[in-house]
Amino acid sequence: MSHYPPNPPVLHSFPSSDLLMSSLASFIVKVQKESIDKKGRFTIAISGGSLPKQLNGLVGNPAVKWDHWQVFYADERVVPLSDPDSNHLLCTNELFNKVPIPKENIHTIDVSHLNDLEELSDAYEKELIKEFAQKDSARFPVFDLILLGMGPDGHTASLFPGHDLLADEDRWVAYLDDSPKPPPKRITLTFPVINHAARVVFVAAGAGKADILSKVLDKPEEGLPASRVRPVHPGQLFWFVDQAAAAKLQIPSSEFRL
Numbered sequence: 001m002s003h004y005p006p007n008p009p010v011l012h013s014f015p016s017s018d019l020l021m022s023s024l025a026s027f028i029v030k031v032q033k034e035s036i037d038k039k040g041r042f043t044i045a046i047s048g049g050s051l052p053k054q055l056n057g058l059v060g061n062p063a064v065k066w067d068h069w070q071v072f073y074a075d076e077r078v079v080p081l082s083d084p085d086s087n088h089l090l091c092t093n094e095l096f097n098k099v100p101i102p103k104e105n106i107h108t109i110d111v112s113h114l115n116d117l118e119e120l121s122d123a124y125e126k127e128l129i130k131e132f133a134q135k136d137s138a139r140f141p142v143f144d145l146i147l148l149g150m151g152p153d154g155h156t157a158s159l160f161p162g163h164d165l166l167a168d169e170d171r172w173v174a175y176l177d178d179s180p181k182p183p184p185k186r187i188t189l190t191f192p193v194i195n196h197a198a199r200v201v202f203v204a205a206g207a208g209k210a211d212i213l214s215k216v217l218d219k220p221e222e223g224l225p226a227s228r229v230r231p232v233h234p235g236q237l238f239w240f241v242d243q244a245a246a247a248k249l250q251i252p253s254s255e256f257r258l
């Protein structure tokens with residue numbers, strides 16, 4: 001555990017969603033390069049919602065070394081991988097079908113083998129242990145990058161306001177069968193895993209995010225799930241937002257520089 005306080009979040013606000021998307025792609029490419037140069041691989045967790053679409057700047061980008069990516073899901077709905085509710089299906093349609101990533105580098109949560117929630121989350125934890133435990137000797141996996149969205153209630157991944165899972169301090173992967181947003185059964189990375197990542201990036205765009213974003217960033221003491229994302233030192237939290245989402249914020253935006 002780090003003895004230093006978490007680094008303050010870095011906010012990057014862009015005048016248009018196109019600029020947000022291209023800057024996000026540049027940022028990811030830079031992190032990918034640093035990770036591959038250091039360890040020969042790039043570990044990333046992604047979530048659903050509008051996020052996969054925001055990754056469009058990676059499509060056709062020759063700097064992306066897809067065969068070095070190891071992709072996990074920050075959360076997944078417990079439905080078949082071919083179901084329209086599946087985050088994996090969404091990411092496949094929006095991104096993976098458009099780029100040359102080897103299928104075995106995408107770590108799905110596949111309910112066709114197991115549909116007991118506990119077995120399913122244990123199986124995903126084992127998948128993470130295979131990737132991380134022998135290679136890094138940390139108590140929790142240290143992702144190079146975790147990409148998250150934020151719901152209108154301040155939830156992130158499948159960590160919802162007021163839910164018991166917010167207090168989970170031990171597990172790497174947890175499950176719930178009472179998600180307030182359908183579908184009810186989900187698997188999610190826990191806060192300790194999210195907060196041990198080297199970098200976490202939230203992406204939020206559109207006027208519909210303005211109120212909740214100002215609550216999450218200006219009033220972290222309210223403890224909404226997205227406010228609880230505070231990577232332990234030396235981890236760093238970034239917010240990539242557009243001007244519409246940032247309209248009600250008090251904290252200043254930093255210039256985006258690579």
Ligand SMILES: O=C(O)[C@H](O)[C@@H](O)[C@H](O)[C@H](O)COP(=O)(O)O
Pocket residue numbers: 047048049050051149150151152155156157158181182
């Ligand atoms: O699992 C879900 O129910 C959604 O995927 C959800 O968690 C989504 O990621 C956020 O609500 C952010 O949504 P947007 O990215 O669409 O703003």
